[in-house]
Amino acid sequence: MKQSHKHAVTVVGASSLVPFSVFAAVPASVTTGITDAVTDVGTIGAAIMGVVIVIAAFSWMRRMVK
Numbered sequence: 001m002k003q004s005h006k007h008a009v010t011v012v013g014a015s016s017l018v019p020f021s022v023f024a025a026v027p028a029s030v031t032t033g034i035t036d037a038v039t040d041v042g043t044i045g046a047a048i049m050g051v052v053i054v055i056a057a058f059s060w061m062r063r064m065v066k
Helices: 002-015 018-022 028-065
Strands: none
Touching: none
């Protein structure tokens, strides 16, 4: 029972530190940069997904023709 009490104290102690790191001040330029990067990653991800779907569809159509 003592060991589970130690774990509970550790979890409560660690979780009390979380809100302090969440509310850190970030410059506006960093926020803008991250937003732009997320947009770019989404665009590239969509393009790659489209290429994979086109390749899969093309290979399925080739199987049906044979």
